[in-house]
Amino acid sequence: MNPSLSLETIRKTEGIKRLEKHVKTLIQHDKKSAAAHLNDESLTYSTLYILSSTIRENGLNKYLSDRNKVALAIQQDILAKERTPSAPFPYSICDLPQFVQSVLRWMVETGSADQLNARYRLVIDRSAGLLTTIYQDPTDIPLVSELLFKRNDDHHSTHYLTCAYFSSRNFSSLLPIGEKLQSPSQKQVAFASELLHFISGLEDSTDRYAYFRAWYEENLPYLCPNENNYEMTAELSPYVVDHYAKYKEQRTTQSSERHEDLTFQTLSENLKVNLADFSYKLRRNSREEWKEWMRQPLDAQIRLIEEVQDDHHRR
Template sequence: MTFSEINQPNPLNERRKEGMVSLKKEWNNLYSENDHHALALINDGDLEFPTLYVLREDIKEKKCQHLLIERNQLALHHIENILHETNLGIAEHKHFSDQHYVILSSFRWMLDTGAAASLNNGYIKVIDGAVIQMLLTYQQNIAKDVVDLIFRRKRSHQQSHYLLCALQENADPNCLFYIANYLLSNNQNDVLFAAKLLHFIPGMAHAATKPEAVALFEGWMEDNHRYLVYTGETSDVSPMPRPYKVNLAAKYLGKPVSLEDGESLQSLSNKEKERWQQFSQLTDGTKEQLASLSAHYRQNHRNEWYEWMASPLEQHIALLDKGGIT
């Protein structure tokens, strides 16, 4: 039975609020009086990760790690791996699927109960390591959690660079929606940071109001999400990375593309392949105008658009000088 089941908080979590020294003293006294009870508190389902982190050296000193539940053992191994560059894992006799579950549930516990805490720089590194493993190694859907953690860190002037790079490296455009949520924040620094992360969206830097910024984002995503390509740019290589770009040839032809390589997901006819190549030779400005013109025409007059696409590319370009299709 956990403490929450009897409507009581774990006393170690409560003691941690009084400071790390107080927590360590309390647990060591408990261990001297009744080691079974002290370990039961550590193994309680309601224990929070920061509490285990604070007591890790005391547990190690008493050589009682083997008496901890797997969640706690793996968390302690993760701390060692991050802070001391070891390579500890879990019991080798476990089946892969069991190992997978224990690892993910342990990391999830660390994130859920410990992400909001900021005990010291080492602790932040440990949390970052767990998040990055979940996001990049185990491909878990935690983008919203990561975005929220990045903005929380930004508000308190704490390091978030590695989390941001991992989010960008994860190559999931859906994270842009979670970032855009902060365009409506009551915290102006949130709004400015969100706009900075979304700087590659045309007009974002000049949006005069929060609703205008949101409208720009929503319009851009609606128009371009099927044609986005991951660039590989992260905050490691540029202070203003552009992690996604629009494949304008695909937008012009109306063909959704692979996020990884920008290749069309649909088979192209010989004429479409030829037009794709011709379009790719145009200047960037002409590509952007022509892709937008084609997408707008396709959305509003699809049957006429098919006929229009049968005409030469030169005729399409000429329409730009005339102000578009009438």
């Protein structure tokens, strides 16, 4: 046994069984020294997970670093049938949430590459869900997006992770998915297209990535979180374009409540889309012309759209 070898190296070169045996030998020799190996900065969460029962059985917890203690407590909480209050940690109530976030990020960052088993995947997916749902830190979005695509690549369930991902209610969460439209992997492109299915016209476009970028730029100020749910329909539409806001050039809020005037509300979906798109293009072209058009009654506005479209078709 070479005690100077890192636990990561032993796991990678000799496998899980050998790693467990190595740690048990270290514990028999000197618990503190064994803990020092576990507390190594370069340790991954997957290795900690593999050794968690050895740690528990040998009473090693008290020698662990705070990162490892918190990670094992999170793991225990996620896998428990009934969750219970956790033991106090040496942090103030204001510092603890920040520390927990950093540990969750470490767990997902260093643990995503390994699959191990369904319980392990559950811990990783739930930890990612806590990051996006509770902490909602935009810097965690790319990390969770990578995990989402990895799960799909490996044919594992993406259901809860997709819901958690969009629970961030951050429209920029669409960007890492859009980037995957350029992936050399057909499976990733197909999954990205499935997640972005609510973007009308994307499926049929010749350059999906360019289409997505143009759509994102055009509609970002008018996006709203959608109420529907993955468990209610086969496809999730996390965000929708607020056509009224786009038509009137109003910025939307993060609230799912949308306000429309009564006349606009009664129009067909198609007409709402046409009005919103025309309004957007006109004001980009000429703000003066747009103001003039907006001053006209609705039926005159619709007439002008029809004339322009008719003219366009003739040409």
